[in-house]
Amino acid sequence: MRAPSDQSDQSASDRHPAPGGLLLCHDCDLLQRRAPCPHGGVLRCLRCGAELERDHADSGTRSLALAAAALVLFVISNVYPIVGLAVNGNVVQATLWGSVEMLYRDGMWPISGLVFITTMVMPATQIVALLWLLVPLALGRKPWRANVVFRVMGVARSWGMTEVLILGLLVALVKLAHIATVVTGTALWSFGALMIVLAGAGASLDVAAVWHRISPMPSPQDPERSEGSAAPLPGFTGATCGIALCHCCELLVRMPAHAGAVACPRCATPLHLRKPASLSRTWAFLVASIVLYVPANVLPVMDTSSLFGTQKDTIMSGVAYLWVSGSWPLAVLVFIASIAVPMVKILGLAYLAWSAQRASKWLPGERARIYRMIELIGHWSMLDIYVVTMLVALVQFSALAMIKAGPAAIAFGAVVVMTMFAANAFDPRLIWDHVEFDHV
Ligand SMILES: [Zn+2]
Ligand SMILES: [Zn+2]
The missing domain is CATH 1.20.140 (Butyryl-CoA Dehydrogenase, subunit A; domain 3)
Structure with a gap:
């Protein structure tokens, strides 16, 4: 894999960033001139209304604090029991890991694996990835292998399902209340808090700003570059102009004509117009x-x-x-x-x-x-x-x-x-x- 800052490659000159001052909608591919983003506000696509840019105030510190809190809550959630059930003096308690193990022993390993991945592996990956990126940046260093970590974090965000787990737990509790006395455990509350904190950490992360600190590029993050650039008028799409948006680092890249596979010059993610x-x-x-x-x-x-x-x-x-x-x-x-x-x-x-x-x-x-x-x-x-x-x-x-x-x-x-x-x-x-x- 090519390192994100590797500029020695022969083909690197073909894959140069597109001129600044432009925004490309990830949902409808419309090219638009950059307008100043209102303070604390959102810039939306002219055509489809998708969010193009959000003004994150103090994003780095907030994301880092929330990710650290999420790590603590994740450990508590997995160490303590979620819920207990008391019948005739017998108390059965369940941790999340215990439930996964029970399904596995019953021969339900596909379900056991699915629950393990979506409620434990993916949230843990998301937390570790956030800390991996934000701790070195807070110390004034560049995170190692940021491109790989960003891609892994993208997968973890779409497959982590803490919020659905909380709702599932509540439904299970109501069903169980018909059978026996339900004793709520510490992990039930910490999972609830984890859901909120993790969502906050993900939402407050400013991907473009983090990438700009890792590897600055003459990209739309440099508004002064927009002067003199031949900006296409609204109505042009990325595909018609041969410009692709990198989904990993949000860089706009001009795609060379007649090229097969093209990688982002900043993060080496494979780029496609579609x-x-x-x-x-x-x-x-x-x-x-x-x-x-x-x-x-x-x-x-x-x-x-x-x-x-x-x-x-x-x-x-x-x-x-x-x-x-x-x-x-x-x-x-x-x-x-x-x-x-x-x-x-x-x-x-x-x-x-x-x-x-x-x-x-x-x-x-x-x-x-x-x-x-x-x-x-x-x-x-x-x-x-x-x-x-x-x-x-x-x-x-x-x-x-x-x-x-x-x-x-x-x-x-x-x-x-x-x-x-x-x-x-x-x-x-x-x-x-x-x-x-x-x-x-
Ligand atoms: Zn759009
Ligand atoms: Zn990229």
């Missing part, structure tokens, strides 16, 4: 998720054995149970997260891919909003997986009641992962490629 094979990859993941959606809803997601016999619950019968037992807000919540959200994602992405394939010009603004909504709601469908995980870990009173995860849990986890891959593979700029921009 995601390669976006539509065929989106369709492939969508077909896989449609196929898996059937067993996820037909097979049992949970087996409960008790003194009264064995009961197998599908996702829908679990919702019906919650409804009948009087917890209708939870019934609605689980129905939306587990049945409606995956369905909306599959249908929405199929529509977006189909309309992009037909080069549709119809309501691009609405279609862009559909894509943003799909990205936003994407991981909330993991809710039922976390509910099952907590129930399996806690309801282990061998004589009285035992809960085990059913085969639908694996199929359901796979649906969530496949729809997230599909949303990731789709390139939202395809929505706008055939739409003329008529803003004056």
